[in-house]
Amino acid sequence: MNWRKGIVIRFHSNTLTVRDLETNINIECYLPGKFKLQKIRPIVGDYVEYVVEKNHEFGVIKNILPRKNELYRPKVANVDQVILVTSLKEPKVDYIIVDKFLVLVEKEQLDVVIILNKIDLLTSSEEKKDMQDFLNIYNPLYPVIPTSKITKDNIQLIKEVLKDRVSTLAGLSGVGKTSLLNMLDPDLKLREGDISPKLGRGRHTTTFAQLLPLKFGGFVVDTPGFADLTLLGIDKDEIKLYFPEFLPYQSYCSFSNCSHVYEPECAVKEAVEEGKISYIRYNNYCVIYKEMEQ
Ligand SMILES: Nc1nc2c(ncn2[C@@H]2O[C@H](COP(=O)(O)OP(=O)(O)OP(=O)(O)O)[C@@H](O)[C@H]2O)c(=O)[nH]1
Ligand SMILES: [Mg+2]
Ligand SMILES: [Zn+2]
Missing domain, CATH: 2.40.50.140 (Nucleic acid-binding proteins)
Structure with missing residues (x-):
């Protein structure tokens, strides 16, 4: 047979x-x-x-x-990359949420592409500066692609990123994950924006994960967004490994097991002071570390 x-x-x-x-x-x-x-x-x-x-x-x-790998939430095997969708307005996603997602992705050793969605809403000069700040912080670390379903920026580039790979979407509820998929492949006809305030998640989101075949090749998993994010199963002392920009400096810290939070003569802190590491990222690292200490 x-x-x-x-x-x-x-x-x-x-x-x-x-x-x-x-x-x-x-x-x-x-x-x-x-x-x-x-x-x-x-x-x-x-x-x-x-x-x-x-x-x-x-x-x-x-x-x-x-299996090449196995994700637990959503439960999917052989994921090639995570597409982290975020927005700076409606909702204004806090950088620390982005950083927590990135910690999870780094722990799983998955490739990640960040999609900065809803850029049509960033119209004032202050909002445009917010977008530039976002790009300045994240683009040196991960690929960042700005887009929106209104202006349809970079849609071809996003298709190339997804083509012939298995991708899973991640991002807070309401950032436009489902809308993005509908924009890329209208044949999917997924339901958008149907958020139940009681349940805090999309009413029509399926409870089981499924791979959606994209007509230009590849598969994607649309996941219900999270209202908040807890880093379960991660030890506070491993978080520093998941901030890739810290790694070139850590061997120059005075203490070999330096947490980069409390210790003196810390090369990571020096790099922050010299502007080589983003202060916002470093600060978020300290906040996450201290959250996990409690
Ligand atoms: N202005 C604007 N609105 C958008 C854009 N993308 C999505 N929206 C709106 O944002 C709302 C939420 O979009 P969804 O695609 O359902 O968001 P989601 O990330 O899938 O949300 P969950 O399924 O709850 O995780 C809907 O009302 C969309 O119409 C965009 O690029 N610009
Ligand atoms: Mg959705
Ligand atoms: Zn240090």
Whole structure:
């Protein structure tokens, strides 16, 4: 029998929807009991080998290929990159929220691209300066792409970033993650802006993660945004590793285990004073560190 290769794009009540990697056709597949006996449970994003049954109506999973990585929220395997969506107005996302997301991404060792969304709303000279400040801080560290669904800036560039990769969106509720996907691929027809104040999340957001195939190639996971962000499972002493701009300086600190918060003769603090490291980023690092001390 002919073994075919696919990627799991949905998984519900024991049926997997697998998208064939060659034909791009979706097929419902079932999971034989032996996987359950071996306690192997596929998740969205898994690459699988399957065979098509004689009637051509459904497939049977034969093999689940090893995962490159596995995210827990949302539960997805083989993610190539995180697209961190943020905005400076409606909502004005605090830099510390951005930095907390970046800490999580660095811990998972994932590539990240920051999308600064809703730039159509930044019209006053003060707001334009806010945008320039944002770019000055983050662009030396990560790629930052400004856009908006009104002005449609850089839409081609964003498509190139997503093309043929598995991406997951991240960002606070209301920053425009779903709108961005609809702008890039109108065929997706996802529901936007439907936020329940009681639940604090989109009313129609599906509770299970699914991979959305993009018509220009690649897959994306649209996640419900978070109202707040807690850094669970991270130790305060490892956070400094997730601020990549600190790393070139840390070996010059007087104390080998310097936290860069309290110690004297700290090379990271000196770099901040010399303007080589952003004061805002450093300050956020200290705030996160102290939050975790409590
Ligand atoms: N002015 C402006 N409004 C936008 C833009 N993008 C999205 N919006 C609006 O912002 C609101 C929230 O957009 P969504 O796309 O639902 O935001 P989301 O990030 O998916 O939110 P959650 O699903 O709750 O995480 C909607 O009313 C959108 O119309 C933009 O570029 N400019
Ligand atoms: Mg959404
Ligand atoms: Zn130090």
